[in-house]
Amino acid sequence: MENFELIKQGAEARIFKGLYLGKPTLIKQRFEKKYRYPDLDEHLTKERIKAESRAIVRCKNVGIETPALYLIDLKKRCLYMEYFEHSITAKEFIMEASNEFIEKLSYDIGATLAKMHENNIIHGDLTTSNILIVNQFGEKCFFKDYSKLKLVLIDFGLAHIDNSAEDKGVDLYVLERAIISIHDNPEKIFGLILKAYRKNTNGHNNVIAKLDEVRLRGRKRLVVG
Amino acid sequence: MVIAIGFEGSANKLGIGIIKDGEVLSNCRTTYITPPGAGFLPKETALHHRENVLAVLKDAINESKIDVKDIDVVCYTKGPGMGAPLATVAVVARTVAQLWNKPLLGVNHCIGHIEMGRIITGAKNPTILYVSGGNTQVIAFCRKRYRIVGETIDIAVGNCLDRFARILKLSNAPSPGYNIEQLAKKGKKCVTLPYCVKGMDVSFSGILTYMEERAATLLKEGYTEEDLCFSLQEHVFAMLVETSERALAHCNSTEMMIVGGVGCNERLQEMMEIMCQERGATLFATDERYCIDNGLMIAHAGAEMYKSGIRMKWEDCTILQRYRTDAVEATWRKD
Numbered sequence: 333m334e335n336f337e338l339i340k341q342g343a344e345a346r347i348f349k350g351l352y353l354g355k356p357t358l359i360k361q362r363f364e365k366k367y368r369y370p371d372l373d374e375h376l377t378k379e380r381i382k383a384e385s386r387a388i389v390r391c392k393n394v395g396i397e398t399p400a401l402y403l404i405d406l407k408k409r410c411l412y413m414e415y416f417e418h419s420i421t422a423k424e425f426i427m428e429a430s431n432e433f434i435e436k437l438s439y440d441i442g443a444t445l446a447k448m449h450e451n452n453i454i455h456g457d458l459t460t461s462n463i464l465i466v467n468q469f470g471e472k473c474f475f476k477d478y479s480k481l482k483l484v485l486i487d488f489g490l491a492h493i494d495n496s497a498e499d500k501g502v503d504l505y506v507l508e509r510a511i512i513s514i515h516d517n518p519e520k521i522f523g524l525i526l527k528a529y530r531k532n533t534n535g536h537n538n539v540i541a542k543l544d545e546v547r548l549r550g551r552k553r554l555v556v557g
Numbered sequence: 558m559v560i561a562i563g564f565e566g567s568a569n570k571l572g573i574g575i576i577k578d579g580e581v582l583s584n585c586r587t588t589y590i591t592p593p594g595a596g597f598l599p600k601e602t603a604l605h606h607r608e609n610v611l612a613v614l615k616d617a618i619n620e621s622k623i624d625v626k627d628i629d630v631v632c633y634t635k636g637p638g639m640g641a642p643l644a645t646v647a648v649v650a651r652t653v654a655q656l657w658n659k660p661l662l663g664v665n666h667c668i669g670h671i672e673m674g675r676i677i678t679g680a681k682n683p684t685i686l687y688v689s690g691g692n693t694q695v696i697a698f699c700r701k702r703y704r705i706v707g708e709t710i711d712i713a714v715g716n717c718l719d720r721f722a723r724i725l726k727l728s729n730a731p732s733p734g735y736n737i738e739q740l741a742k743k744g745k746k747c748v749t750l751p752y753c754v755k756g757m758d759v760s761f762s763g764i765l766t767y768m769e770e771r772a773a774t775l776l777k778e779g780y781t782e783e784d785l786c787f788s789l790q791e792h793v794f795a796m797l798v799e800t801s802e803r804a805l806a807h808c809n810s811t812e813m814m815i816v817g818g819v820g821c822n823e824r825l826q827e828m829m830e831i832m833c834q835e836r837g838a839t840l841f842a843t844d845e846r847y848c849i850d851n852g853l854m855i856a857h858a859g860a861e862m863y864k865s866g867i868r869m870k871w872e873d874c875t876i877l878q879r880y881r882t883d884a885v886e887a888t889w890r891k892d
Binding site: 343344365369372456459461502506507510513516 | 697699700704705706707710747749752754755756757758791792795798799802803805806807808827828829831832835836
């Protein structure tokens with residue numbers, strides 16, 4: 333990992349960038365969490381590296397944009413993957429973009445999630461921080477021409493494969509809550525996401541019904557303090 | 558200057574506290590403790606509160622050395638909580654408010670914890686982990702409300718600990734969680750248990766079921782009670798610290814605060830402290846006087862509401878068993 337530069341400490345991992353086999357590469361290192369009991373930490377870390385790699389490969393197979401996977405190093409707790417030179421998170425994008433672009437993005441998020449769920453991939457940690465907006469032409473420009481942008485899903489550490497409406501519903505619920513807690517017009521953004529989701533899935537009725545159920549579950553659990 | 562008295566009785570703690578502009582005048586409390594192996598039920602808990610509330614009220618007033626005339630507002634826990642105990646305490650608050658001719662304010666219990674934590678620790682705009690017998694929430698302040706960023710999708714972490722204590726027949730005095738914590742300090746071996754994090758949400762029911770089904774076998778296989786307490790704490794706290802860290806990152810926050818009864822667990826505080834150090838954040842935590850349910854926090858949150866101009870009509874001074882943290886607009890916060 334020489335010549336790699338630390339660019340971010342996320343909640344789960346340290347992110348480095350550099351060159352690997354001549355390609356701009358991002359290393360995601362799930363470093364040791366000192367607060368966790370060592371055996372538990374190692375077990376969880378390995379599970380998540382495996383989950384992430386599997387989900388990325390599966391997404392690639394069905395045509396969902398994710399970073400390309402270059403190397404898995406379980407010993408050093410690292411994943412090597414494609415680095416996007418010019419990208420911002422959907423969270424940053426929504427904070428600055430025009431209403432028109434936010435609407436387009438919301439729609440695209442919905443359509444992408446639909447495709448993901450149609451293939452029984454559950455992301456497990458959907459937030460607007462885990463969706464990247466990448467300029468396909470390598471330009472450092474995100475707010476002028478929407479057609480030049482593509483949407484890339486990242487952070488599959490909690491991903492798994494499941495065909496149940498329950499898990500898909502929870503997946504959407506997690507995203508809804510993340511949007512509510514951070515964005516100014518959550519109803520509109522999530523409304524559009526769901527609209528696109530409905531349009532692009534077959535079994536959506538079950539999933540949306542589950543989502544409604546999970547939302548209620550959310551309110552019920554408030555009991556004693 | 559505002560002097561407020563607060564009545565709390567949403568669960569098995571009965572507390573009355575008096576506060577004067579952030580200065581603690583009194584904070585009295587009594588706890589309904591059930592025999593080992595048993596939890597507290599609404600009817601008996603309400604009875605406990607009924608039998609003790611006047612004595613606690615007298616203590617709180619005497620200790621504060623104020624004249625009740627000087628009180629500006631009477632505050633009580635409106636919810637969330639168990640119906641019967643809530644109603645018992647609300648009736649007393651309502652009565653004294655009329656006797657003393659003071660305005661009455663119903664306070665959200667969770668908001669009480671948060672505001673008390675903020676004033677005691679001095680945290681400005683922290684991401685909050687609220688952990689108790691009935692609640693497990695990760696909270697961030699956004700657009701005038703305390704938003705629930707993550708929470709338990711089934712039982713609260715304190716409930717999981719309490720019920721595990723019942724499996725081992727641990728004493729409920731001073732609290733089951735405290736006894737688990739003491740035993741866990743002597744634990745050596747860690748059993749692998751379910752670990753359930755969904756985004757920023759957590760789930761504890763699976764771990765509890767796992768323990769209910771296997772505790773007896775594990776004890777026969779050579780694990781000690783200490784080991785089981787240790788294993789359980791390591792797993793559930795790791796889940797809480799992990800989701801808290803995710804919330805910190807998501808909200809770009811540099812302050813982390815722990816409130817609620819489980820928040821006085823030193824192992825949880827230690828784990829959270831390590832996490833905060835690793836990412837350059839500051840941890841704010843309080844001790845059992847303010848962590849565990851108390852009347853003072855209700856008085857303080859009520860005083861903040863009162864100062865910001867909130868008044869409640871008598872007919873609105875009811876109780877709500879379900880009352881979400883984000884149902885309250887934080888009119889007293891200027892940011």
